[in-house]
Amino acid sequence: MAKKTLTTLQTIAERLGLSVSTVSRVLNDKSDQYRISARTQHAVQDMARQLDFRPNQLARSLRLRKTQTLGLVIPDISNPFFAQIARHVEIEARSRHYSIILCDTQESTDLEIESIRLLRSREVEGLIVVPVGQKSDHLKTLQAESFPVVIVDRLLSDLDLPYVASDNYQGAYDAVCYLIDHGHTRIACLQGLPGTSPNQQRVRGYRDALGAHGIVPDSDLIRGDSYGSQTGYEQTLQLLLRNSPVTALFALSNLIGLGAIRALAELKRRIGKDISLLCFDDQPYLAYMDPPITTVDQQNTEMGRLAVRLLFEQLAGQTKENKGLLLPTQFIERKSVNNLCLERRDKCDSTH
Amino acid sequence: MAKKTLTTLQTIAERLGLSVSTVSRVLNDKSDQYRISARTQHAVQDMARQLDFRPNQLARSLRLRKTQTLGLVIPDISNPFFAQIARHVEIEARSRHYSIILCDTQESTDLEIESIRLLRSREVEGLIVVPVGQKSDHLKTLQAESFPVVIVDRLLSDLDLPYVASDNYQGAYDAVCYLIDHGHTRIACLQGLPGTSPNQQRVRGYRDALGAHGIVPDSDLIRGDSYGSQTGYEQTLQLLLRNSPVTALFALSNLIGLGAIRALAELKRRIGKDISLLCFDDQPYLAYMDPPITTVDQQNTEMGRLAVRLLFEQLAGQTKENKGLLLPTQFIERKSVNNLCLERRDKCDSTH
DNA sequence: ACTCTATGCACAATCGTTTGTGCAATCATA
DNA sequence: TATGATTGCACAAACGATTGTGCATAGAGT
Numbered sequence: 001m002a003k004k005t006l007t008t009l010q011t012i013a014e015r016l017g018l019s020v021s022t023v024s025r026v027l028n029d030k031s032d033q034y035r036i037s038a039r040t041q042h043a044v045q046d047m048a049r050q051l052d053f054r055p056n057q058l059a060r061s062l063r064l065r066k067t068q069t070l071g072l073v074i075p076d077i078s079n080p081f082f083a084q085i086a087r088h089v090e091i092e093a094r095s096r097h098y099s100i101i102l103c104d105t106q107e108s109t110d111l112e113i114e115s116i117r118l119l120r121s122r123e124v125e126g127l128i129v130v131p132v133g134q135k136s137d138h139l140k141t142l143q144a145e146s147f148p149v150v151i152v153d154r155l156l157s158d159l160d161l162p163y164v165a166s167d168n169y170q171g172a173y174d175a176v177c178y179l180i181d182h183g184h185t186r187i188a189c190l191q192g193l194p195g196t197s198p199n200q201q202r203v204r205g206y207r208d209a210l211g212a213h214g215i216v217p218d219s220d221l222i223r224g225d226s227y228g229s230q231t232g233y234e235q236t237l238q239l240l241l242r243n244s245p246v247t248a249l250f251a252l253s254n255l256i257g258l259g260a261i262r263a264l265a266e267l268k269r270r271i272g273k274d275i276s277l278l279c280f281d282d283q284p285y286l287a288y289m290d291p292p293i294t295t296v297d298q299q300n301t302e303m304g305r306l307a308v309r310l311l312f313e314q315l316a317g318q319t320k321e322n323k324g325l326l327l328p329t330q331f332i333e334r335k336s337v338n339n340l341c342l343e344r345r346d347k348c349d350s351t352h
Numbered sequence: 353m354a355k356k357t358l359t360t361l362q363t364i365a366e367r368l369g370l371s372v373s374t375v376s377r378v379l380n381d382k383s384d385q386y387r388i389s390a391r392t393q394h395a396v397q398d399m400a401r402q403l404d405f406r407p408n409q410l411a412r413s414l415r416l417r418k419t420q421t422l423g424l425v426i427p428d429i430s431n432p433f434f435a436q437i438a439r440h441v442e443i444e445a446r447s448r449h450y451s452i453i454l455c456d457t458q459e460s461t462d463l464e465i466e467s468i469r470l471l472r473s474r475e476v477e478g479l480i481v482v483p484v485g486q487k488s489d490h491l492k493t494l495q496a497e498s499f500p501v502v503i504v505d506r507l508l509s510d511l512d513l514p515y516v517a518s519d520n521y522q523g524a525y526d527a528v529c530y531l532i533d534h535g536h537t538r539i540a541c542l543q544g545l546p547g548t549s550p551n552q553q554r555v556r557g558y559r560d561a562l563g564a565h566g567i568v569p570d571s572d573l574i575r576g577d578s579y580g581s582q583t584g585y586e587q588t589l590q591l592l593l594r595n596s597p598v599t600a601l602f603a604l605s606n607l608i609g610l611g612a613i614r615a616l617a618e619l620k621r622r623i624g625k626d627i628s629l630l631c632f633d634d635q636p637y638l639a640y641m642d643p644p645i646t647t648v649d650q651q652n653t654e655m656g657r658l659a660v661r662l663l664f665e666q667l668a669g670q671t672k673e674n675k676g677l678l679l680p681t682q683f684i685e686r687k688s689v690n691n692l693c694l695e696r697r698d699k700c701d702s703t704h
Numbered sequence: 705a706c707t708c709t710a711t712g713c714a715c716a717a718t719c720g721t722t723t724g725t726g727c728a729a730t731c732a733t734a
Numbered sequence: 735t736a737t738g739a740t741t742g743c744a745c746a747a748a749c750g751a752t753t754g755t756g757c758a759t760a761g762a763g764t
Contacts, residue, residue, distance in 0.1 A: 036743075058410050090429065261641075290617040371715075373716095376750095407751075
């Protein structure tokens, strides 16, 4: 049973006294086109099955100049947010008979550059990139060579590549309106990495929502500098230990929210009662906290799927100029936001 | 700047009036071996840089019969536990100049079979597989052909392939001893998928720990049938609504624990006071719950790394018979387990 | 000037496919 | 029986790299 020597077209051809080309044509369903007899067809197919023939995709790709492979470049695949995107990229790609080569750039631009080079060296037909987001020259090169790419989540302002991302602005705007509708006016914004587009958009949404309700954003309430939980923890502590009169926290990532939650627990502030919390980026565990956390969910399943679709449009040569896609976020109301209006019974209208 | 036509060795060769072989040798640092003059070397290297030459790995792999690629087969990459493993597999592989082709089998054995076939068709040099765990014939085939593989996390009893997994038995055993040391005797075990090896080992550890302390395992307290949070939720509700006198819950996965947490919140049982909870599988958020949850952490970073190392040992032809690796788990004491001994001041010895 | 060795590179086969073209054999037709 | 069309397949070039071998030319030695 153990086949030491690789089964190739030639193996089959020799055993049947046929030529390699004939075998190839049969196995590629080109028998009709090349008038291969039914007898030969069956013989070939039987033998292929018998030998458990697996066509060598390398040779195939080389000849066809088509690898049926996409590159996926992610800053940190262990981050559930990216992992979910990766999952649906893989599933959608596979449904089109494409495989994924995965590169984790560890939030390093250098590794991102190297990864893209590597992937191109492996002749991937297209790239799906969640950029680290600091530099964009290497991405511009792709653009200049019109190499098929889709950028996901982190947009870069000086880039004109197809992308798919959440509508971070609107998501944040709506979330903050919700807080305001519930009577909150002193709302802290615990932000992530300031240089990145999701953060910028969310902060802008936060500011505009306040402004639209006649509240002047207090820049002392916009705090933090990373997406990690440490930031959320520290900033929350700092804020509350100073007796800042905030009534609500708006955490710009689930990890930041996690940090805030720990800080609040340490300070014995009851979420949804003493203080309110709202998180960008829903994750399963947030529904299981006590109380369950109200969040702004991003459709990462859709993001993954659509990224692949946009990429395939490029591969198909459809240069439709519907380059970018902003996916609406979904507001998930749970129990972490207190309704101050009900408590105070004042002029707030609670028309949802 | 836009290079429409792919740069190959030939491009460089033609521009310099050299042969393809010479160019190849220079770029592969074989100039000395083949006595290429320094002048030629520099000319070639300059031109390669100038044209931004990227060697076509397909052609290279085909010729060398070496793809520098590994296949990674995972039941669900969006599961943080697997995502972490994937991350370190990627990092370790890349440090050896190998790439990873990722396949998400969506917990389906059929997809697992198809994935492995696909990956072999792409001539990966080895496979790292977290099996769905239901069937193993296709894995036996690999074994029979002595194709390099490492099995991760979910072992299959009828398989004799190198593996790396947590020492689930010991982890569970120690955890349950900890509960018993804290005065718990009525301990429920909320299990995952019964057919899978991690679950079997953990349940065995649970039973043996009880037995070692003279407690007869009550099989009514071993409940559940999946790794998801739904199971944890339902089983906890069922158990407590019947006024079962359990004082502690041992959840066999973080998701099961999550379900339990929600159920307990609904029932107004305070974790670490009214009831104790201990989770297998640490995840960041568990440290941020109120109270922080005591867990059995698995070294998934190490698992990923070691899986790659075991694979490379096989690739190097080292058939050392140190096939399997069981990694010790790490007990992380937080605040979700009540110490009944302190409350009751009885004969429990609180050594340690 | 003639041989000999060393230098510096080119030629061609190869990896496993795909595919345009060509060439026998078969068959029908005149 | 010669002619033409059809059938059924083989030959060979290509994809882009690697590598054993061979062949000029240059320089050294006598």
